[in-house]
Amino acid sequence: xxxxxxxxxxxxxxxxxxxxxxxxxxxxxxxxxxxxxxxxxxxxxxxxxxxxxxxxxxxxxxxxxxxxxxxxxxxxxxxxxxxxxxxxxxxxxxxxxxxxxxxxxxxxxxxxxxxxxxxxxxxxxxxxxxxxxxxxxxxxxxxxxxxxxxxxxxxxxxxxxxxxxxxxxxxxxxxxxxxxxxxxxxxxxxxxxxxxxxxxxxxxxxxxxxxxxxxxxxxxxxxxxxxxxxxxxxxxxxxxxxxxxxxxxxxxxxxxxxxxxxxxxxxxxxxxxxxxxxxxxxxxxxxxxxxxxxxxxxxxxxxxxxxxxxxxxxxxxxxxxxxxxxxxxxxxxxxxxxxxxxxxxxxxxxxxxxxxxxxxxxxxxxxxxxxxxxxxxxxxxxxxxxxxxxxxxxxxxxx
Amino acid sequence: xxxxxxxxxxxxxxxxxxxxxxxxxxxxxxxxxxxxxxxxxxxxxxxxxxxxxxxxxxxxxxxxxxxxxxxxxxxxxxxxxxxxxxxxxxxxxxxxxxxxxxxxxxxxxxxxxxxxxxxxxxxxxxxxxxxxxxxxxxxxxxxxxxxxxxxxxxxxxxxxxxxxxxxxxxxxxxxxxxxxxxxxxxxxxxxxxxxxxxxxxxxxxxxxxxxxxxxxxxxxxxxxxxxxxxxxxxxxxxxxxxxxxxxxxxxxxxxxxxxxxxxxxxxxxxxxxxxxxxxxxxxxxxxxxxxxxxxxxxxxxxxxxxxxxxxxxxxxxxxxxxxxxxxxxxxxxxxxxxxxxxxxxxxxxxxxxxxxxxxxxxxxxxxxxxxxxxxxxxxxxxxxxxxxxxxxxxxxxxx
Numbered sequence: 001x002x003x004x005x006x007x008x009x010x011x012x013x014x015x016x017x018x019x020x021x022x023x024x025x026x027x028x029x030x031x032x033x034x035x036x037x038x039x040x041x042x043x044x045x046x047x048x049x050x051x052x053x054x055x056x057x058x059x060x061x062x063x064x065x066x067x068x069x070x071x072x073x074x075x076x077x078x079x080x081x082x083x084x085x086x087x088x089x090x091x092x093x094x095x096x097x098x099x100x101x102x103x104x105x106x107x108x109x110x111x112x113x114x115x116x117x118x119x120x121x122x123x124x125x126x127x128x129x130x131x132x133x134x135x136x137x138x139x140x141x142x143x144x145x146x147x148x149x150x151x152x153x154x155x156x157x158x159x160x161x162x163x164x165x166x167x168x169x170x171x172x173x174x175x176x177x178x179x180x181x182x183x184x185x186x187x188x189x190x191x192x193x194x195x196x197x198x199x200x201x202x203x204x205x206x207x208x209x210x211x212x213x214x215x216x217x218x219x220x221x222x223x224x225x226x227x228x229x230x231x232x233x234x235x236x237x238x239x240x241x242x243x244x245x246x247x248x249x250x251x252x253x254x255x256x257x258x259x260x261x262x263x264x265x266x267x268x269x270x271x272x273x274x275x276x277x278x279x280x281x282x283x284x285x286x287x288x289x290x291x292x293x294x295x296x297x298x299x300x301x302x303x304x305x306x307x308x309x310x311x312x313x314x315x316x317x318x319x320x321x322x323x324x325x326x327x328x329x330x331x332x333x334x335x336x337x338x339x340x341x342x343x344x345x346x347x348x349x350x351x352x353x354x355x356x357x358x359x360x361x362x363x364x365x366x367x368x369x370x371x372x373x374x375x376x377x378x379x380x381x382x383x384x385x386x387x388x389x390x391x392x393x394x395x396x397x398x399x
Numbered sequence: 400x401x402x403x404x405x406x407x408x409x410x411x412x413x414x415x416x417x418x419x420x421x422x423x424x425x426x427x428x429x430x431x432x433x434x435x436x437x438x439x440x441x442x443x444x445x446x447x448x449x450x451x452x453x454x455x456x457x458x459x460x461x462x463x464x465x466x467x468x469x470x471x472x473x474x475x476x477x478x479x480x481x482x483x484x485x486x487x488x489x490x491x492x493x494x495x496x497x498x499x500x501x502x503x504x505x506x507x508x509x510x511x512x513x514x515x516x517x518x519x520x521x522x523x524x525x526x527x528x529x530x531x532x533x534x535x536x537x538x539x540x541x542x543x544x545x546x547x548x549x550x551x552x553x554x555x556x557x558x559x560x561x562x563x564x565x566x567x568x569x570x571x572x573x574x575x576x577x578x579x580x581x582x583x584x585x586x587x588x589x590x591x592x593x594x595x596x597x598x599x600x601x602x603x604x605x606x607x608x609x610x611x612x613x614x615x616x617x618x619x620x621x622x623x624x625x626x627x628x629x630x631x632x633x634x635x636x637x638x639x640x641x642x643x644x645x646x647x648x649x650x651x652x653x654x655x656x657x658x659x660x661x662x663x664x665x666x667x668x669x670x671x672x673x674x675x676x677x678x679x680x681x682x683x684x685x686x687x688x689x690x691x692x693x694x695x696x697x698x699x700x701x702x703x704x705x706x707x708x709x710x711x712x713x714x715x716x717x718x719x720x721x722x723x724x725x726x727x728x729x730x731x732x733x734x735x736x737x738x739x740x741x742x743x744x745x746x747x748x749x750x751x752x753x754x755x756x757x758x759x760x761x762x763x764x765x766x767x768x769x770x771x772x773x774x775x776x777x778x779x780x781x782x783x784x785x786x787x788x789x790x791x792x793x794x795x796x797x798x
Binding site: 033035044045046048049068069070071072073074089090091092093094095120124126127128129130147148151188190191194195197198201202205206210212213214215216217218221227228235236237238239240241242243324325326327330331335336337338339340341343344345346363365 | 432443444445447448467468469471472473488489490491492493494519523525526527528529547550587589590593594596597601604605609611612613614615617626627634635636638639640641642723724725726730734735736737738739740742743744745762764
């Protein structure tokens, strides 16, 4: 059972980094984003005011993580091909960027006619951090933003990543099952979601054993909730509440996931509390049709935009365009949303190994919203479902 | 009972924005950070690939939130002095930055010899977003980064902010009390923390009533946990695990908080599971001394660095410098860490109304870590505790 990224996989990503840098004629990189740092090192951390930087000298094959003293006992599990160095503290008498500069220099990366790949020009940190950009900091090397290339590299998931996303879907499914079981009129949403999340998390920990542990700060092993999408508020796709009380006749939109080695899946369902009205049934069936249409369209070799195009046409043909609020879906993996997107403006060609959410929705202010979201893997000739919760009205009606 | 930022307070912040812009001779601003957008509008949202921008024409006194269609039914509760406009989707056929540009232009903000305040040059979004910088996007206006000024403005908390931070401390206290009660040898950390967090959250919701609702996506009403800082792993200040099993003799480092109107408090304690050993008692008493020293030093009019200086001297005098890992504390409020910092390198003068964590720690790899963290408010002549959980060894020993 694979519960975290293996060192072999990290080594393969290290080779990927070399290829990217070589293609772009770059000597190395300096990355600050926790996402890319995790991708290349497996190290997950609480991002604060203290910059953490990943340096790589491609030719010398030296990868080094620069961390504050606070993290120096935390990086001891890094694979052997990644070294770590620590600076005292931010802001400190000597700004951490001076330490980053010194390490870049010591790794032979700050020199004339050299160029370094970056993901942002300096640490972006949103916790009161201030500091110079990297281009201001370096004496000689130029910098080139390679964020888009890194995002492209991460689009096709490896077998290890797919395995962890699939494992995540199992526990998201359990959390959702419990959420549905505990949903009843008169209950406060938090009571239902916390109970379901707690029980699913404990089942997950006890089933997977001591090798399972949370990777990302702030996430939970398994969880399921409504996030306020209850009754007429289900029409607000990104509602954020905790205190809504369920009542007979409500449409409920859910979300469930779990985290395995930092990877997640996405499962969302529209449920009806009580016997569905004709109007509820009509829109419920329409979003199943919309989702089926999207699922049937996805295949390798076509642009992502095509999926959105076909789905948008359906909204227009059915006269429900006014209820459209967002594109069909997004890639996901370590991040809850990633490129590419099933969106008119995204011409990325769909490839086997990509993992997407598929979630066209209908949102009618004052009445209700309707949306299922499934996570699917693109295969050689179509898709494979990663999430597998029932999608039909009967299964999602709570009597 | 104040459970969210009032419109009056938002209006005061609007006036603050005008003063900042006037002092810097700027025509207005364009902000992308969810933190600053929340500060000026009270609107909290799930940040994704879709940019959200807050525009302000100071002279005309027009504040406008630019959102994707997905959020257009979600911004209806904005105070009357903030208008909203929506673009269809990201990336879309027409990139959202073109819409932002158009709105900036329509608000009369893109013109020769004008300058706009920004918090970052374009949307920073980490969810696969790509797009042009704002300076590339504008035809005429220059841009100037005012992030540091905004952070400064947010340093002294308003009475409303302090009230919400204090309310947060009450429920963090309850979550911590339950965490301590449920801690026992043989238990898995998640079992304890999820149960304590669930019960404290429910008590909070039922006590505060329907006016209480979560503001920030991904947070919980009230929570308390160990985050893996159990036994020898308590020596890793930013550990992230969920599966550690408590055993007799363990040092436990905790963290508890709750969210009220987006605001939080910070409460952390070192507990001992069973009768403390002499060595545990020694270091426990040392961190209480360290914390007392910091608490006694804090007063308005002195630089933040002074607090760190006094505390660092104590580590050195006691011969425990090798166990130092981080500065004494940080400001907090809407963000879990904010400037200024109790750090040698931070010369910010302490002012009444600032809210800080005070948390010097001792970390001994392979043995244990020791740290209490309290949230305090700076008053006219010293400090007032916002968190109030007992700090002594007897109270924190679990028999």
